[in-house]
Amino acid sequence: MPIREDVLVVGGGIAGTTAALAAAETGAEVRLLSHKKSTLRQASGLIDVLGAVGGDGPIADPFEAIERLPDDHPYRVVGAESIHDGLRFFDDVAGDVYAGGHTDRNALVLTHGGTIKPTARYPESVAPGLASAAADTLLVGFAGLTDFDAPVAADHLAATGVPFEIDGVTVRFPIEFRDDARTTRLAKALDADEDRVRKRLTDAIDAAETDLDYDRVGFPAMLGDDHAAAVRDELADRLGAAVFEIPTGPPSLLGLQLEELLFDALDDAGVRISAGNPAVGYEAADGRLESVTVDRRGQAVPYHAAEVVLATGGLVGKGIDSDRESVTEPIFDCHVPHPSDRYAWSEDDAFGDHAFARFGVVPDDDLRPTDDAAEPHFENLRAAGGVLGGADVAREKSAAGVSLATGAYAGRRAGEEAT
Amino acid sequence: MSDAESPATTEPTDPTREHETDFDPVSVFDGDETMDLRPGADNCYKCSVCDTACPVAEVDDDFPGPKFQGPEQWRLKRKDGGEIDDSIMSCSNCMRCDDACPSGVPLSQMHNTARGEYVDEQMDKLSREYVRNRILANYGTLARLGSKVPRLTNLVMGNSLVQKINEKVLGIPSERDFPAFASQTFREWWHERGGANVENEDKRIAYFHGCYSNYNTPEVAKALVRVFESFGYEVVVPRQRCSGTPMFANGMLDDAERAAGVNVGEFSDLLEAGYDVVASCTSCSMSLRQEYPELFELSGIEEVAANTYEALEYLRIHEDVRGALDDASVDDQALAYHAPCHARNQGLDRQAVELFRDLDGVLIEDVGDSCSGISGTYGWKEEKYETSMKIGEEMFEHMRDATGEVGMTECPTCSMQMEHGTGYDIKHPLQLLEEALC
Numbered sequence: 001m002p003i004r005e006d007v008l009v010v011g012g013g014i015a016g017t018t019a020a021l022a023a024a025e026t027g028a029e030v031r032l033l034s035h036k037k038s039t040l041r042q043a044s045g046l047i048d049v050l051g052a053v054g055g056d057g058p059i060a061d062p063f064e065a066i067e068r069l070p071d072d073h074p075y076r077v078v079g080a081e082s083i084h085d086g087l088r089f090f091d092d093v094a095g096d097v098y099a100g101g102h103t104d105r106n107a108l109v110l111t112h113g114g115t116i117k118p119t120a121r122y123p124e125s126v127a128p129g130l131a132s133a134a135a136d137t138l139l140v141g142f143a144g145l146t147d148f149d150a151p152v153a154a155d156h157l158a159a160t161g162v163p164f165e166i167d168g169v170t171v172r173f174p175i176e177f178r179d180d181a182r183t184t185r186l187a188k189a190l191d192a193d194e195d196r197v198r199k200r201l202t203d204a205i206d207a208a209e210t211d212l213d214y215d216r217v218g219f220p221a222m223l224g225d226d227h228a229a230a231v232r233d234e235l236a237d238r239l240g241a242a243v244f245e246i247p248t249g250p251p252s253l254l255g256l257q258l259e260e261l262l263f264d265a266l267d268d269a270g271v272r273i274s275a276g277n278p279a280v281g282y283e284a285a286d287g288r289l290e291s292v293t294v295d296r297r298g299q300a301v302p303y304h305a306a307e308v309v310l311a312t313g314g315l316v317g318k319g320i321d322s323d324r325e326s327v328t329e330p331i332f333d334c335h336v337p338h339p340s341d342r343y344a345w346s347e348d349d350a351f352g353d354h355a356f357a358r359f360g361v362v363p364d365d366d367l368r369p370t371d372d373a374a375e376p377h378f379e380n381l382r383a384a385g386g387v388l389g390g391a392d393v394a395r396e397k398s399a400a401g402v403s404l405a406t407g408a409y410a411g412r413r414a415g416e417e418a419t
Numbered sequence: 420m421s422d423a424e425s426p427a428t429t430e431p432t433d434p435t436r437e438h439e440t441d442f443d444p445v446s447v448f449d450g451d452e453t454m455d456l457r458p459g460a461d462n463c464y465k466c467s468v469c470d471t472a473c474p475v476a477e478v479d480d481d482f483p484g485p486k487f488q489g490p491e492q493w494r495l496k497r498k499d500g501g502e503i504d505d506s507i508m509s510c511s512n513c514m515r516c517d518d519a520c521p522s523g524v525p526l527s528q529m530h531n532t533a534r535g536e537y538v539d540e541q542m543d544k545l546s547r548e549y550v551r552n553r554i555l556a557n558y559g560t561l562a563r564l565g566s567k568v569p570r571l572t573n574l575v576m577g578n579s580l581v582q583k584i585n586e587k588v589l590g591i592p593s594e595r596d597f598p599a600f601a602s603q604t605f606r607e608w609w610h611e612r613g614g615a616n617v618e619n620e621d622k623r624i625a626y627f628h629g630c631y632s633n634y635n636t637p638e639v640a641k642a643l644v645r646v647f648e649s650f651g652y653e654v655v656v657p658r659q660r661c662s663g664t665p666m667f668a669n670g671m672l673d674d675a676e677r678a679a680g681v682n683v684g685e686f687s688d689l690l691e692a693g694y695d696v697v698a699s700c701t702s703c704s705m706s707l708r709q710e711y712p713e714l715f716e717l718s719g720i721e722e723v724a725a726n727t728y729e730a731l732e733y734l735r736i737h738e739d740v741r742g743a744l745d746d747a748s749v750d751d752q753a754l755a756y757h758a759p760c761h762a763r764n765q766g767l768d769r770q771a772v773e774l775f776r777d778l779d780g781v782l783i784e785d786v787g788d789s790c791s792g793i794s795g796t797y798g799w800k801e802e803k804y805e806t807s808m809k810i811g812e813e814m815f816e817h818m819r820d821a822t823g824e825v826g827m828t829e830c831p832t833c834s835m836q837m838e839h840g841t842g843y844d845i846k847h848p849l850q851l852l853e854e855a856l857c
Contacts, residue, residue, distance in 0.1 A: 250467065296765070
């Protein structure tokens with residue numbers, strides 16, 4: 001028989017990789033399909049579980065707040081146990097590259113927009129910068145890198161009432177690159193200490209104008225790659241202050257690091273990976289999926305599996321599609337409830353309580369997407385992550401947690417059913 | 420008149436376009452029918468992830484990267500008198516940016532068209548660079564002549580004086596050894612053999628061997644024939660020309676279209692008789708599947724594109740290769756596998772390791788996801804040689820770290836680079852499959 005596994009996971013983000021790991025743990029043969037390079041390099045690298053409910057936050061303990069979520073929220077479907085399960089997978093994968101596993105409570109991380117974000121796990125390079133530590137803080141941005149304006153971010157943070165003094169300065173990166181130099185290029189220069197760039201950078205910071213007698217210094221997350229710890233240590237040593245990273249937008253080096261951690265773990269678990277082509281359809285008989293059809297540059301190729309996990313993301317990740325008339329799930333055409341009036345999909349307030357943010361498939365209590373009569377579309381299809389409806393992950397700050405919890409649940413159940 | 424004359428172009432394929440009122444199509448070249456790239460440019464939201472995937476930008480600080488070469492350059496040249504920036508010639512056409520883009524921007528298509536326009540309109544046709552590129556792009560023609568007297572050609576091309584002259588006169592780096600021509604081409608062997616050994620109306624493939632496995636590594640092409648025949652396939656080897664890959668990469672789109680005309684004509688006839696197109700080189704399959712329909716409008720081109728496969732991919736879809744290998748074994752060997760960028764873009768980068776890691780006698784290691792750096796003709800240019808070797812360094816290092824001292828890859832020029840950087844012999848996956856099954 002051609003391409004066949006016990007479990008096929010469609011999607012290469014946090015939900016998909018977690019589902020694949022959970023399925024592999026049951027002893028199943030697993031293949032993961034990813035359309036493109038993982039979109040994790042668009043992600044901050046933070047692992048949020050739950051930071052706000054109904055617009056109220058920040059939440060100190062996500063587990064306590066779960067019962068305040070609506071009944072159809074994915075967390076309510078899989079329960080706190082699955083969140084713990086998902087975090088256990090993540091902690092195994094991340095090892096000491098991430099911090100935060102010592103507690104169920106949220107940490108408060110500074111963002112490059114000058115806000116404070118409650119999050120459950122964060123890269124260890126971010127750890128010295130937590131807002132809860134009363135340490136006077138200098139933020140350093142680089143001229144030309146428009147994504148992070150350190151003085152503005154510092155002003156914003158000061159206005160939120162952080163328990164420390166904070167100031168921001170902009171310095172020129174000591175080596176002159178093209179005006180639109182990539183963040184990876186700066187990271188590489190620091191990694192290799194090209195032209196003594198580490199020392200020259202700290203000289204530039206020493207010369208920058210600030211009245212603050214700082215205890216720690218925050219940089220946009222581009223402090224090296226293979227030798228990141230050595231870069232931070234040397235900068236800290238020269239500055240006489242702790243050094244930390246602030247997560248950035250794309251291309252995000254912390255997201256890239258997360259992607260590498262997850263995909264290395266898949267390799268270690270023996271998961272087969274096919275990346276580069278989209279899943280576009282399926283073959284089914286008697287209410288069961290027999291295969292998922294992959295469009296390989298024009299050829300429709302069936303990938304057979306006993307159990308399938310749909311982890312293709314939400315509206316942004318293209319797991320949910322929309323046009324002017326309707327909202328759909330494009331691979332299996334699962335039911336996605338939405339108001340027929342398009343103007344009811346969103347609110348005027350950009351950060352408001354948008355209906356579209358909660359669009360997604362409706363799972364039964366075993367995470368199987370259901371049709372408009374609340375019956376599962378297929379016995380052997382489960383959904384995980386952003387494709388599930390009922391959560392406004394941006395507003396709740398729950399994207400990674402929903403993916404981990406539902407990925408762990410769907411993957412484990414798929415593996416159990418298949419083996 | 421050449422036998423490669425291209426058929427007349429067809430009408431635009433999307434008849435609904437002209438009825439759309441809010442859509443303002445902009446042609447890339449005045450007065451032609453090349454597809455509109457505006458939606459591609461508009462889809463770019465400047466996340467710059469493509470730039471972080473670009474192997475040239477990784478080592479060359481002056482190279483602006485794919486975001487500039489694609490969407491930004493496209494917009495800039497909309498202005499009157501806007502010229503294509505000459506940095507387009509530093510793009511190696513590895514096409515990794517395509518796979519990195521989360522927003523479906525057809526970056527490599529934009530690069531190919533921009534490069535074609537640059538070469539057509541801005542490049543001096545008498546310059547050494549143009550002449551050299553034209554020669555490199557038409558390697559197939561060169562090889563056809565050279566392989567008529569393979570021993571003499573090998574002797575001459577391997578001569579260090581000739582290599583020096585090549586560098587001085589043509590700008591071909593003397594560090595590189597020309598790949599040796601086989602004493603018998605694959606096609607000569609095929610005809611001597613009397614063609615196919617298997618007839619089968621239900622399972623039949625048309626083999627696109629490309630230039631390299633015909634002139635330089637016929638053992639790869641022979642392996643394909645034997646492996647497919649062992650699975651009961653009828654193989655035909657139609658007349659064919661270069662897939663066009665080196666021509667796209669050098670902006671020689673007219674040359675590429677002529678070659679595509681021959682290939683599409685020959686292979687689309689066979690599709691009707693129930694054949695699928697199978698290639699052993701991942702750049703050839705990439706070209707037929709993606710670049711042909713993106714760049715040319717030829718009758719039958721969509722059908723050829725939609726029915727072309729890489730060899731191992733095809734077998735894995737239609738046959739129980741895993742099962743066949745379960746009962747097989749080969750002499751003990753350790754292999755350092757490198758996935759070519761163009762294999763990566765077709766989603767084929769893991770299949771060799773996935774298949775062979777369970778084969779008795781084989782230890783196979785993936786040497787990582789870096790680019791080999793040669794990118795076809797790119798590393799054959801004096802001014803690009805250093806960049807090419809810098810890009811390749813990560814792969815060389817990982818090859819040296821791997822247990823095996825034999826390399827494995829699907830791409831002919833990656834294999835040249837792997838050999839050049841490590842001195843290892845390089846195998847094609849089909850050769851290992853032949854060892855195991857035939």
